[in-house]
Amino acid sequence: MTMTILDTMMNKCFHAAGEASGNAGVKSAEEEQAGSKGPKNKYEEEPKEKLVLSEEKKAEIQERILKQISAELQLPASKVQTTMGLLDEGNTIPFIARYRKEMTGELDENQLRDIEERLQYLRNLEDRKLEVVRLIDEQGKLTAELRKSIEGAAKLQEIEDLYRPYRQKRKTRASVAKERGLEPLAEWIWKQPRQGSLEQEAERYVNADKQVASAADAIQGAMDILAENIADDAKIRAWVRRYTQDQGVLHTEAKDAKAESVYEMYYAYQEPVKRLPPHRILAINRGEREEVLKVNLVVAVDKIHDYIARQIIKGQSIVQDVLRAVVEDAYKRLIAPSIEREVRGEMTEMGEEQAIKIFAENLRNLLLQAPVKGHVVLGVDPAYRTGCKLAVIDDTGKMLEIAVTYPTPPNNKVAEAKAKFKQLISKHGVELIVIGNGTASRETEQFVAELIGEIKEQKLKYLIVSEAGASVYSASKLAQTEFPDLDVAERSAISIARRLQDPLAELVKIEPKAIGVGQYQHDVSQKRLDENLKAVVESAVNHVGVDLNTASPSLLSYVSGVNATLAKNIVKYREENGKFGSRQELSKVPRLGAKTFEQCVGFMRIPGGGNPLDNTPIHPESYDVVDRLFKELRLELAQLGSQQLLALLQTLEPEELAPKLGVGVPTLRDILESLQRPGRDPRDEVPAPIFRTDVLQLEDLVPGMELTGTVRNVIDFGAFVDIGIKNDGLVHISQLKNGFVKHPMDVVSVGDIVQVWVLNVDQKKGRVGLTMKKPQQ
Incomplete structure (x- = not known):
C-alpha cells in the first residue's frame, strides 16, 4: 500500500461520519454511542418476555x-x-x-x-x-x-x-460497511498479515453496485468495522473508564468571562475527577446546564492509545499503521465521548446521593423538632402590598380567628396594625407570635418587637419559622378541604402557627422536597429524592407515633402499612362512629386487613382509652407478655405511670426476666422502657426553639460578638445558623470545632441550639461569617 492511501485512511477516520465517501445520512459518533436522539430507555428496542426459572x-x-x-x-x-x-x-x-x-x-x-x-x-x-x-x-x-x-x-x-x-444498533458507519460486504476485509486486516498488499486486497471489494468506489473506500469501511469492534470490547472499555476515573481532570471555563454570576470560582477551574466533592459536582453541572460554564474532562490520550494498541497490535505487520489509526479513531470518535458521559454520569450520581442524604438527614431532624404545646399562638404570614395575614389558633391547633393588617411598606399602617394585634392578643390570650421567614419577614419582625415592648404586662415572645412549602400546602386540595372558606394566604398563616405547635403533624401535609432543608435538591433525580424523603417522613412519623383520634389523613398515610386510601377510611370511620376506644377497633375499618393491622397498630396511640397500653409503643401481640410481667411483679395495670411502678421497673434485668416471661430480650427491653414512660413523646427531649423579644440588626454585629442561634440547614461545606437577622449566618466547616471535621453533620444537626461568635460581616452582600470555636480570652 502506498503512503498516499495510508495517509488518506488515517486522515478520513477522524472526520465526521457524513464526510466519509458514501456515508451520507449515517449517525454521528455521538449518536452512534449515546443514542442521543433515540429512545430514552436504552433497553426498549428489545422485546421483553417472561422468564421462567427453575x-x-x-x-x-x-x-x-x-x-x-x-x-x-x-x-x-x-x-x-x-x-x-x-x-x-x-x-x-x-x-x-x-x-x-x-x-x-x-x-x-x-x-x-x-x-x-x-x-x-x-x-x-x-x-x-x-x-x-x-x-x-x-x-x-x-x-x-x-x-x-x-x-x-x-x-x-x-x-x-x-x-x-x-445489541441491536441503528445505522452506523460500521453497519453500512458490513452491508457493503467489507467485513471479510476487516477480518483480513485483523489477522495482521506480515506479507502482501492491503491495497491489492482492498481492490477485490471495489464494487459500484455496493457503493465501494475505490480501494480507499474499501479500506475506510473495514477500518470503521474494526473501530466499532474495539469500541465494543468490554475489557478495553472497563480499562479506559477506570483510567479516566483515576487520572481524569475536570476543566471548567466561563462562556463569557466578563459576566457576573454565582459560578465565578469556576470561570477558570480544574480538579481531578476522583477528588471532586459532591456539592462541587452539582454546582458545575448546574453552571453548565445554565450555559454559564463550558466543561471538559481531560485525560492523557497517548497513554490510552498505547494501552489499546497493546491489546490489538501483535507485532510487525503490513497493517500496523492502519491499526494504530483505527485505535485512535475508535477512542476519539466512539469510546471517549461515551466514557466521558458515563464517568460524568457516575460523578453526578455520587453528587446526587450525597445531596439526597443531606436533605434526608436535615428533614428528619426538622420533623423531629420539639413541639411547643399548651399555648395560644398567633401566626403571621408577612407580605408588603397585600398585607400580613394573621391566624390565631388555640392550644390544640384549632383556628380561632383570621385577620389582615398592613404594617409594612408601601401601606405602613403601623398604628392600625398594632391595634389589631393587641385586640387579638387580649381577646384570645395569645402567648406566642410566630412569623414566617418569607417576603417582608424582617420588617414584620421589627414591628412585632416594638409591639412586644409596648405590651409589658403580658409575657409575649416571638419566633421566626421557615415557611418553606407553606404556599404549596395552602394551595393544595388538602388545605381547601380543611379551610374551604379561607384564601391561600390565610391558610398559610395557620400552617405557620401550627408548625410551632407540632412541626411533624403540619409538615407531613407538604410534599417533602418543598420543605427546603438541603443542597441542590432541584438538581437531583426527583424520583430518587421522593423515595428517600418519603422514607424519612415515614421513619419520623412511626418513631413518634400518632394519636389515632386526632391524626389527619396526611399523618396517618405515613404510618407503617397505611396508604392514602386507608388513611381516609380511618378518618371516615372516626367521623361516623366517634373516637376509637381501643386499638382493636381499627380492625373494623373497611379494607384494613389483618396484615395491615399487624403493621400499623403498634404505631397508633389512644390517650385516655380503655386499655392504658394502647397509649404506648407496645404492640398488642405483646400484651400477654405485659400481663405475665405484672403478675410476676404482683401489680395491677392500673398502676401504670405511678412512681412505685417506675421505681420497680428500673430495677429489673431484662436478661434474667425474659426467659421467665417467654419473650426475647430486645422486645422485653422495649416493653420495660415503654412502661416507664407511657404516653411519652420522644421529641420532648429535643431542645425547645429560641424565643425572642427584641430584634437584632446586621448593623449591630461586630466581630467577636457572642450569640445564641438555631441551626437551620446543614450542607457539605458548613451550617447556616439563624441568629435573628435577615439572613442566616454561615459557620464554615473549618469553624465548627477545633480539629478535623469530616462532615458538618458529624458536629451539628438542623434544630440544634448553638453558641456562635461573629467572625466577619459583609454589609454590602448582607452576609455574616460565624464560628463555633470559642475565641481565646
Missing part, C-alpha cells in the same frame, strides 16, 4: 444475592437472610425495626433500608443478566465463557459492556 435456579440466584449483600454491608448472612424473608412477606421497615428485633439480631432502621435497597438493585441486576443471556442466546452467539462473565458481573455497567457487541 426452583434450583431461583435458589442459586437468591444465594448469590444473599452472599453479595452480606459481604457489601458486612452483616452476618443469617441476619440478611431473615430480613430478606421479612421484606418478601410484606413487612415494612419501621415494623421490622421495632417489632422483629429478635429475628434480625437488632438491625437498626438504616441497616434494614440498606438491605432493602441493595436487594432491589441486585434483583433487578439478576433480571437484566437473564434478559441479556436470553437475547444473546437467541442470536446463537452465547458461549459458556460469555455466560459465566455475565452471571459473574457485579454491576449493571459490566453487563452492558458485555452485551454491547450484540
Whole structure:
C-alpha cells in the first residue's frame, strides 16, 4: 500500500461520519454511542418476555444475592437472610425495626433500608443478566465463557459492556460497511498479515453496485468495522473508564468571562475527577446546564492509545499503521465521548446521593423538632402590598380567628396594625407570635418587637419559622378541604402557627422536597429524592407515633402499612362512629386487613382509652407478655405511670426476666422502657426553639460578638445558623470545632441550639461569617 492511501485512511477516520465517501445520512459518533436522539430507555428496542426459572435456579440466584449483600454491608448472612424473608412477606421497615428485633439480631432502621435497597438493585441486576443471556442466546452467539462473565458481573455497567457487541444498533458507519460486504476485509486486516498488499486486497471489494468506489473506500469501511469492534470490547472499555476515573481532570471555563454570576470560582477551574466533592459536582453541572460554564474532562490520550494498541497490535505487520489509526479513531470518535458521559454520569450520581442524604438527614431532624404545646399562638404570614395575614389558633391547633393588617411598606399602617394585634392578643390570650421567614419577614419582625415592648404586662415572645412549602400546602386540595372558606394566604398563616405547635403533624401535609432543608435538591433525580424523603417522613412519623383520634389523613398515610386510601377510611370511620376506644377497633375499618393491622397498630396511640397500653409503643401481640410481667411483679395495670411502678421497673434485668416471661430480650427491653414512660413523646427531649423579644440588626454585629442561634440547614461545606437577622449566618466547616471535621453533620444537626461568635460581616452582600470555636480570652 502506498503512503498516499495510508495517509488518506488515517486522515478520513477522524472526520465526521457524513464526510466519509458514501456515508451520507449515517449517525454521528455521538449518536452512534449515546443514542442521543433515540429512545430514552436504552433497553426498549428489545422485546421483553417472561422468564421462567427453575426452583434450583431461583435458589442459586437468591444465594448469590444473599452472599453479595452480606459481604457489601458486612452483616452476618443469617441476619440478611431473615430480613430478606421479612421484606418478601410484606413487612415494612419501621415494623421490622421495632417489632422483629429478635429475628434480625437488632438491625437498626438504616441497616434494614440498606438491605432493602441493595436487594432491589441486585434483583433487578439478576433480571437484566437473564434478559441479556436470553437475547444473546437467541442470536446463537452465547458461549459458556460469555455466560459465566455475565452471571459473574457485579454491576449493571459490566453487563452492558458485555452485551454491547450484540445489541441491536441503528445505522452506523460500521453497519453500512458490513452491508457493503467489507467485513471479510476487516477480518483480513485483523489477522495482521506480515506479507502482501492491503491495497491489492482492498481492490477485490471495489464494487459500484455496493457503493465501494475505490480501494480507499474499501479500506475506510473495514477500518470503521474494526473501530466499532474495539469500541465494543468490554475489557478495553472497563480499562479506559477506570483510567479516566483515576487520572481524569475536570476543566471548567466561563462562556463569557466578563459576566457576573454565582459560578465565578469556576470561570477558570480544574480538579481531578476522583477528588471532586459532591456539592462541587452539582454546582458545575448546574453552571453548565445554565450555559454559564463550558466543561471538559481531560485525560492523557497517548497513554490510552498505547494501552489499546497493546491489546490489538501483535507485532510487525503490513497493517500496523492502519491499526494504530483505527485505535485512535475508535477512542476519539466512539469510546471517549461515551466514557466521558458515563464517568460524568457516575460523578453526578455520587453528587446526587450525597445531596439526597443531606436533605434526608436535615428533614428528619426538622420533623423531629420539639413541639411547643399548651399555648395560644398567633401566626403571621408577612407580605408588603397585600398585607400580613394573621391566624390565631388555640392550644390544640384549632383556628380561632383570621385577620389582615398592613404594617409594612408601601401601606405602613403601623398604628392600625398594632391595634389589631393587641385586640387579638387580649381577646384570645395569645402567648406566642410566630412569623414566617418569607417576603417582608424582617420588617414584620421589627414591628412585632416594638409591639412586644409596648405590651409589658403580658409575657409575649416571638419566633421566626421557615415557611418553606407553606404556599404549596395552602394551595393544595388538602388545605381547601380543611379551610374551604379561607384564601391561600390565610391558610398559610395557620400552617405557620401550627408548625410551632407540632412541626411533624403540619409538615407531613407538604410534599417533602418543598420543605427546603438541603443542597441542590432541584438538581437531583426527583424520583430518587421522593423515595428517600418519603422514607424519612415515614421513619419520623412511626418513631413518634400518632394519636389515632386526632391524626389527619396526611399523618396517618405515613404510618407503617397505611396508604392514602386507608388513611381516609380511618378518618371516615372516626367521623361516623366517634373516637376509637381501643386499638382493636381499627380492625373494623373497611379494607384494613389483618396484615395491615399487624403493621400499623403498634404505631397508633389512644390517650385516655380503655386499655392504658394502647397509649404506648407496645404492640398488642405483646400484651400477654405485659400481663405475665405484672403478675410476676404482683401489680395491677392500673398502676401504670405511678412512681412505685417506675421505681420497680428500673430495677429489673431484662436478661434474667425474659426467659421467665417467654419473650426475647430486645422486645422485653422495649416493653420495660415503654412502661416507664407511657404516653411519652420522644421529641420532648429535643431542645425547645429560641424565643425572642427584641430584634437584632446586621448593623449591630461586630466581630467577636457572642450569640445564641438555631441551626437551620446543614450542607457539605458548613451550617447556616439563624441568629435573628435577615439572613442566616454561615459557620464554615473549618469553624465548627477545633480539629478535623469530616462532615458538618458529624458536629451539628438542623434544630440544634448553638453558641456562635461573629467572625466577619459583609454589609454590602448582607452576609455574616460565624464560628463555633470559642475565641481565646
